[in-house]
Amino acid sequence: MKQLITTRQTLIIGIVCGLLLLTAFFAGCASSAPAQPVTPAATAAPATPAAVVTAAPTVQPVATTAVPVSTPAAVVTTSTPAPVYTYSEGNVIAYTAASLKGASPKLAEGFAKMYPGHKVVFNLDGTQALKTQVQNGAYADVFISASQKYTTELTKGGSFVDGSVKPLTSNYVIVILPANNPGKITSLQDLSKPGLKIAMADYSVPVGTVTYSTLSNLAKSTYGQNWNTSVFSNVVTFETSEPGVATKVSLGEVDAGFVYESTAAAGKNTYSTINIPKNNNVLQTYQIAVMKQSTGKGAATDFENFMLSDAGQQILKDYGFRPIS
Numbered sequence: 001m002k003q004l005i006t007t008r009q010t011l012i013i014g015i016v017c018g019l020l021l022l023t024a025f026f027a028g029c030a031s032s033a034p035a036q037p038v039t040p041a042a043t044a045a046p047a048t049p050a051a052v053v054t055a056a057p058t059v060q061p062v063a064t065t066a067v068p069v070s071t072p073a074a075v076v077t078t079s080t081p082a083p084v085y086t087y088s089e090g091n092v093i094a095y096t097a098a099s100l101k102g103a104s105p106k107l108a109e110g111f112a113k114m115y116p117g118h119k120v121v122f123n124l125d126g127t128q129a130l131k132t133q134v135q136n137g138a139y140a141d142v143f144i145s146a147s148q149k150y151t152t153e154l155t156k157g158g159s160f161v162d163g164s165v166k167p168l169t170s171n172y173v174i175v176i177l178p179a180n181n182p183g184k185i186t187s188l189q190d191l192s193k194p195g196l197k198i199a200m201a202d203y204s205v206p207v208g209t210v211t212y213s214t215l216s217n218l219a220k221s222t223y224g225q226n227w228n229t230s231v232f233s234n235v236v237t238f239e240t241s242e243p244g245v246a247t248k249v250s251l252g253e254v255d256a257g258f259v260y261e262s263t264a265a266a267g268k269n270t271y272s273t274i275n276i277p278k279n280n281n282v283l284q285t286y287q288i289a290v291m292k293q294s295t296g297k298g299a300a301t302d303f304e305n306f307m308l309s310d311a312g313q314q315i316l317k318d319y320g321f322r323p324i325s
Helices: 002-032 033-042 047-055 061-073 104-114 125-137 147-155 186-194 206-223 225-233 243-250 261-266 298-307 310-318
Strands: 090-099 117-125 142-145 166-171 173-178 198-201 236-239 256-260 272-273 284-291
Touching: 033 142, 090 256, 090 298, 104 117, 104 298, 104 310, 117 125, 125 142, 125 147, 142 147, 142 298, 142 310, 147 206, 147 284, 166 261, 166 310, 173 206, 173 243, 173 261, 186 206, 186 225, 198 206, 198 243, 206 225, 206 243, 206 256, 206 284, 225 236, 243 256, 243 261, 243 272, 256 261, 298 310
Parallel strands: 090 117, 090 142, 198 236, 198 256
Antiparallel strands: 142 284, 166 284, 173 256, 173 272
C-alpha cells in the first residue's frame, strides 16, 4: 500500500514537473517570439529623430545648429558678392563692365539670333568688382573688362584661355549735366565754381581712372592746377560703378558727373553734355576673354565671336561705343 502511494506521488510529481517544463517551454517561446520584430524596431528607431528634425524645424537646438553650418557656404569673402550661376549647355555667363548695361539686352537678343539655342546672362558691375569676384571663385564663362589693367592682372593669374583676350570696343569720357542744368554750367571752366556738386567714379573703377587722367591733362594744357584742385573739391561722391554716376545726375542729386560717351548717348533726353577735347581725353579700351574655368567653352567662344562680329559691333556702335581704331 505504501509502495502504491509512493508510486502515485512519484507519478504526480513527474506530471507536475512535466507541466512545469512545458509551461516554461511555451513561456520561453512566447517571450522569444516578439524578439524577432524588436530588432527591426530598434533598427528603425534612428529614423524617428530624423523625422522629428524634418517635421519640427521649430525645435530651437536644431535651428541653432543649422545656422552656423549653412552660413559659411553662403557668405562670399569679398565686399562685392557675386551672383551664383549654374552651368547649362548653350548658356553663357558673361561678367561684364557695368557701362554696357544699356546695350546688354540687344546684345543678348543678337547672340541668340546668330546662335540659335544659345543664351547669354550678364553679370554687370564695375570691372574692379568683377575681377575680385572671379579671383574669389565666382563662376563665369566670359569676362568683359572696361580696362586693360584688370584683364592683364587676370591673365597673369591664369584666368583666361590662352589667346582669347581681344580688344572689343572703346569709349571716351564726357561731362553730363541734369537736363535743367541747375548749376548753370556751360563750360569745363565752370566745373571749378564754388558750391557745385560733382559725381565721379572712384579711381579703382575704369571710368574713374581715365577721369583722373583726363582732368590732369586739362589742367596741364589749359586750366591750371588750381582749377583741378577746385574741381576735386566739388566732388561730393565717388561711385563704385559708371552707372552709379549717371544715376546721381539723372536724379538731380549733383550738378555734373563724368561718364562714358556711350552713357551720355543712351540718355540724350535725360542729360545735357559738355565734350572734352580728344587731345586731352583718354580713350578707354574694353577687352573680352574666355574664362579658363568655363565648362562650356564652345558656347563661350561663340559669344566672343558674336561680340567681335559685324552684328555685335553694330549694336555697340548704336549705343554710343566706338570701334577699336
